[in-house]
Structures are given as C-alpha cells and as structure tokens.
Amino acid sequence: MNKLKVIIILMTVIFLSFGLFSYSWGAGEEEILVGNIQDMSAGTAIWGQNDTNGILLAAEEINALGGILGKKIRVITYDTKGDPTEAINAYNRLVDLDKVVAVLGPPTSNVGIPLAPIAERKKVPVIGDFMDERATTHSGGVWNFMFLTEPSCSEQAEIAASYALKELKLSKFAVIYNKANSYSVKMAIPFMAYVIKHGGEILIAETYLFGDTEFRAQCTKIKNASPEAVFVPGYVKDNALIAKQLRGIGVDVPIIGNNSWYVPLIELAGPAANNTYFPNNMATDIPRFQEFMKLYEKRFGMEPLIHACMGYDNMNILAEAIKKAGKLDPIAIKDAIEQTDHVGVTGRIKFNPQTHRPDRMPLVMLKIENEEFVTLGEYLPPLD
C-alpha cells in the first residue's frame, strides 16, 4: 500500500509540474499574443465560449490575410469560472508571463470591475463588453485601459423603455428581474426610473434569485396586476422559463426584453417567446450580419449569439488599433484604441475619450414573431 501511495503522489507531482512550465515566455518572432479572459465553465459559460469563438474567427480571418504588421495573431484564453479572483490571476498571468499586448475581456461586469484598477496599474488595455459603468469610469474619471464596445446597461434599459413608451405606446408595466444578479438589477432600475420619469407606471415589480426555476408565484401576481407589458431583463435561461411560465398562466401581453432574448431563446422557449420586443446589439437582416453568420456557422456549426458578434468586433477593433499604433507596445495600442471608429457586426463603435464607452450608440429593436426574429430597426431614445 505504501508503495502505491508513493507512486500516486509522484505521478501527481509530475503531472502538476507540467502546469508550471506551460505558458509562453513572450511571443515568438512571428507572433502577436492577445489575451482572452472568459467564463468557460460556470453559469455564464455559454457567453464566454461564444465570445471566444467570435474572437477566434476574427483572428483566423486576419491571419489568413497576412496578419498585422507581418505577424500572426495568437489568442491565449483563460477560464475565470466567472470568479473575480480567477480573472485577476488570469490577467496577471497574461500580462506578466505570457506577455500579451492586449486583453479581450468578458461580457460580465463582476469580472470587469475588479480588472479596472489592475489594468490601470499594469497598463495593458482591455476591450470588453462589461456593461456596468463602473468598469470603465470611476468617480475621479475614466479607467484608462478599459474599453466597452456596446451601450452601457442604463443606456440599454432606457432604449428599451423609450421604445416601449414611445413606439409601442405602452404605459403600464410589470417588471420581473433577478435581484441577485447585477446585470439584471442594473437594467431593471434604470428602466423603471425612465418609465416613471416619462409618464408611465410600474404596476408591480417582482424579483427572483439566482438558481430559481419556479416563477409561477410571481407570474400569478403579475397576471393579477393586469399590466400592458412585462419587462424581463435576465439571463437567457431565466428569460425563457419566465416566458413559458407567463404564457402558461395566461399572460399574453407583449414582453419587453434585454439583449439576452436573442439566440438561443426561441429554442428554449418555443412559441412562448412570441410577442416579445427587445434591443439587440445587431440587426439580423443586413448583409454584413448575414455574411458573418454564414462564416460562423461554417466554422462552428451553430448560430452565433450576440457575444460571438461582440467578440468578433472586439478582435477587429484591436487589430485595427495595433495596425494604427504600428508597434507592439500596449500603451501605444491603448492610445490607438481610443481613436477607434469602426463599423462592425454590432454597428458603429466610436469611444468617448472621457468614458471609454460609445456615446449614443443605437441598438436594434427586434421582435419575436412566429418563433422567428424580425428586425424592426435601430432605435435611440430622443434626447430630453
């Protein structure tokens, strides 16, 4: 028995020592190293994997055309499990050991926010989709090395609210959101504030928590409040369940969603998803998107989620910035990123230098009808 134990311990040690030496000591001569920090195995892994796919697709395209500055891009991906400490370790590893020139970041703010002060110290830029404003700005100004490439969560909520009020002429809303989730809370609160400020009414605001799968109690209360529409800003899985349970209980009014109502929501919710309006990062009926979708499906065998489009655009923005900077210096690249004016699959991205977020970037309103996505058009709330 003792010998067996020794052998097992020895094997474990050897196995682990593989890990100690498995990083790249900086790039080879012909390579540009780009870091990618995503959740690949926990609750938001579906986003992280898609984001990574989009990034890889873009990198492959660029490499096929000769790379940037004569070198090929190599993407190094680390899994964070959605945990901020893992993300911090991953970022440090990418910057200190792998020596990447920039990092493409996750679409979750609970990872984005802690990365901001560290990026500021280590001066390697991060381009991501962390919608919480605190990931790109703080009370004293902007986090110089963080960039958000889509509208922030309050902007998105206001787009949805304004559309519902002005275009759909609805005024009495019920809201059901995930109180234990920052993404959901940060959309529900601005939505409700905007509606009230512009003459609408919030009849009832129900909450649920992470991991909940039963919403019928809340749905019954919503049904009894008789709203004209229900705002449901959650993760795609919760949105699908809520849609099914709302319709199952007999609530047929339109649902207003957030950008987590795109693929794979129809697959998950079926006919319950019909009669939903939501802001999406990209229009599905323009040729630019159709081409991207074809390429993505050919490469990965499935439909792209919005995060795939965002990853794709982020990689392209980074590539352009590297080309503009002309050298592999993270600070020069950061300055070049600030000058970005890029038209990607998710629209035109141009950063406001004071916030590192795009100003007044429109989102595309989509409707789900007959279990299909119908593009209604770009929308921005009127300035008031």
Place this chain on the structure above:
Amino acid sequence: MCRESCLYPFILRRGVKAGLLLRNVKKELEVFLQQLLNGLSCGGVYALMAVGFGLIYNVLKFSNFSHGGVMLIGCYTAYFAFKIFHSSLFLTLLFGAISGGLCAVIFEKLAIIPLRKRNAPKIYFFVNSINGGLLSEYLIVATVGVFFHTFPDFLGTTNINIGQISFSKLNLTMLIISLITLFGLMWYLYKTKSGRAIRAVACDINTASLMGVDVNRVISLTFFVSGLLGGLCGVFLGINYTIYPQLGKLIVKGWMASVIGGLGSLLGPVVGGILLGVLETFLTAYIGSSFTPILEFIILLMFLLIRPQGIAGVIVEEKA
C-alpha cells in the same frame, strides 16, 4: 312610499357591495388555489428529490450531495436518448432513471467504497459526495459543453383550465408518475426480499451483516435505487425547466426538504418536499421573492429547534 323608494337603492347598494365582496373573495380564493397548485407541483419534484436523498441517508447515515450529480447525468443522458432515438415520454424517463442508477453506483465505487474500507468518519462521506456532485457537473461541462438545451413539449402546451386556475397537462402527468413511483418504491421496500434487506441495513448495519445480509451488495443496490429516483427527478427538472450543467445545485432544496420532513421513513421526505414547495410558493406570492430565502431558513431553524426529527421523521441522528 318614500321609505320603499329609499329602501330599494339601499338594498341594491348593499347587495352590490356584498356581491363585490364575494367576487373579491372568489378571486382571492382562485389566486390562493392557483398558488397552491403551483406549490404542489413544485413540491412534488422536491419530494421526489428528497426521497432519493433520504434513502442513502437512512442506509449510510450521511447527506449524499452527489444526488444532484446523479440528477444531472440522468437528465443529460435522457436528453441524448431522446435526440437519437426520438423516444416517447415514458421511454425517456426510463432511460434517465436507469442511467441515474448506474451513475450512482459508479459514484459509489469511486468515492464511497474506498472510504468504507478504511472506516472513515461520516463527515468524509459527506465531503466526497459534494465533490462527486461537482465532478459530474464538470464532466458535463468538459464533454457536452455549456449550452442550454430543452426537451420538447411532450404533451403539447395545453393547459387544463378550471375557472381562472390553470395547470398544465405535463405537470399533472409528472405528478401522477411521481406518485406511481413512490408507491412502487414503498411496495419494493416492504414487500420484496431485497427491499427488506435495505431496511434491515438501514436499521443497523452491523446486526444485519451478522444476520447474513451481504451489506456491500445491499449498499450498492441502495445507491442504484436512489439513482433511479434521482435520474427520474433529473429528467422531470429538465422537462419542467431547462437542461443546464448547474442543474445539480438544486439538490439543496431536496436536502432542506428532508430536514423539514424528517428521515427514517418514506413519508418524511415526501411531506417535507411538498411542504417546502408550497411554502416557497406562498412566501414568494404573498411576501415577495427577496424575503423568501430569509424566511425559509428561519422556518427551517425553528423546525430544528422545536422538532429536530422533522415532521414525520424517526431518526434523530446527525445530518451533517
């Protein structure tokens, strides 16, 4: 004349008010019944979870958190069976149950038998079971991937409506299947030889082995049976909700249900599960979802202080 003309509107007004009151009461009653039905169907699933969980507890005296992993694997294999063979509802359930059973036995071989051989303290079984649950989750993530799937609507989305109350055919079917399964389990435990063996080992593991019961085989059998229940429950969860790798984490509800309901008998987990489902639904309905976990746990604690063996329980042993 004047009195009569004043009387009629008076009676009319009173009548209308009474009518409105009755209508309000009726509406409140309907809402109450609807929430009750919601709670019952939710509780039915919890009960099924708690029974499988409780089976292992009774025999090995530890809280088996890998039950969540068994549910997960049962759900996923059933899904794949469905995708490949396009099986009907019952076949899919059967497939899920059997794969759940096998998964539980594999877990036993991997994480329980080595501990039993070394006479480990109970707490290590518990620790290893948590790890076992996590192992299945990560296995799914590494192999199948992290995307969400759903079962199609097996019985259509038709609801049965009585007045303003609606519940789906699917939920009713699942409730009936759960009841049949529970009766089947009761018959098995009380009327068959191997069932009696399980009960004997649950009673006193050492005496049972002295009486000639092959304790190791019985324990493997228990795991298989508990796995059957777990796999079935997993498929139910997948049908009711979505199929995703973190499905196993719902076992916490099963654990709470078995604490409330008490262990040591078959009735305890069932009662606990249904109570928990109904309680959760009513708390969410009348107080709001934010306060529900707080109140749930306060009630859980009160149960422990006032009636530690749970509502219908017999054993007062340590649960962790």
Place this chain on the structure above:
Amino acid sequence: MSFYQGVIIIVVINVIAVIGTFLLTGMTGLLSFGQASFMALGAYISGMLAVKFNIPFLLAILLAIIASVFVGFIIALPVVKLRRDYFALTTFAFGEFLKAVLNLSVTITGGATGLAGIPYKVNIWIALISLIIVILLVRNFRNSKFGKECLAIRDDELAARSCGIDSSRKKMTVFLFSVAITSFAGCLYGFYTCYIDPSMFGWTKSSELVIMVFFGGLNSLTGVIIGTTFLTLSLEILRFTGAWRMFIYVLIMIILIDFRPQGVFANWELEWTTFEKLLHVPLSIIKKEK
C-alpha cells in the same frame, strides 16, 4: 505586483479563511457551513467603511472584525449548546440569510451590483505578515491549556463536562475566535480585489472551505496550510488542461480523500522536533515552552 505575487496573495487569503474554519471544526467538532458569510461580513463592513467614510485600512479591518464577532455571538448564542448538525444548519442558514440581506440592500451596499472602489491595500508583504500572525496566534491557542480543554470537548463532550470543563462557553469562545480570523480573511479579500458582491460568498464557497479543512487533516494545522496551498495552487497550475481543468481538480481531491480519509496530513504537525531530527541538533534553546 506580478503574477506570482498575485497567486501567493490569493493562497494566503484562502489559507487564513481555512485556518478560521479549521480552528472551529478541529477544536470543537462544530461544523460551520456559513464561513463564507463571515468573510462577507468582514469584506463588506471594512469595504464600506473605507469607501463611504474613508476610514484608514487598519482601523476599518479592526472595526469589521469586532462587528463580525458581535454578529457571530448573536447567532451562536441559541445553538452552541445544541448538537453539531444544528450548528451546521444554523450557520448555513445564516449564510444564505446574509446573502439575501446583502442582495436586498441595494442602496447601502450596492446589492447584487456589488461594492466597487475599495482601495487596493493588500500587497504581498501585508498578506504574508498577516498569515504569520494568524498562524502564531492559532498555534499558541491550540497548545495552551484552553486549547487542550477544547480538544477534550471535541473528542467526548460528556466526559469533558464531567471533568468540570464548561463546554458551551469554550465552544462559543473558539467560534468567536474563528469568526474573527475568517472575517479578517474577508477584509483582506476585499482590499485585494477592490470589488465584492454577494455572489462570491455563497454556500459553495463555505463548503469549499470546509472541504479544504478535511482534505488537509482535522488535527493538523500544518496539514491544513499545506493542503489549502496545494489545492489553490493546483487550480492555477492546472490551466494547461483547458476544459478539463475543474474535472481533474475535483478528481484529484476525491482520490486523495479516498486514500487518506483522515485528511492528507492527519495528525502530523510541523514541530521543532522535526527540525531537530533533521539537523541532529537539539534546538531546545529556541524551542518555546509548551
């Protein structure tokens, strides 16, 4: 602060939190499933004091620890006299309760959106010094008369009480001490990541801490330290396995527990005597009086 320093700081924070849990379970047999919630208390209180009132680092930590101990006292009061598993359930319930309260209090603590902007104060020296202080405190505590009485309680409470040891008071004291240490770990965590939200402190984190204690060895302080270091490091080291990382990590844990169900280090402690034997030199001149 390079990558290695970052990893070491995380290891240190984990080790301190686990030592807190170890103190409780190893010395009284009480199992606490809400340790993560004490980390949350420490992190949130010290974080809020620093962010909203600009209270200096050390003072904020001190106040947070005092507050957490106070809360711990209130929870434990009704249950410390009861059985082990009630205590576990109570602490578990408290953990979820705290998480729910944090999520509710959006305006004060930021709720689910988290508390950002905590100043960065924990560099590797502060972490290592904290670790050494905690280790020394716990080691001396365990070796003192008080500590030995607690071991008696753990092994057989009835016998200990018949010898005149007031078990409830001792259990409470150890619990409060462990709360202090765990919430200290939480404070360090907050001042390192500079952002905290309630989802980081759920029952999964608590169960991770408990598992690490049992993995390291219930009776061995060094075992717990080495075990936790090993587990936290291997998480980072195993990155090269890609998608299978977590699976392999958990599998290693299961296999090691299978082979050593008393914890990998069981009763072994790193003592001065070990060094004596290694160096063949009597170190009794520097050895502390036991």
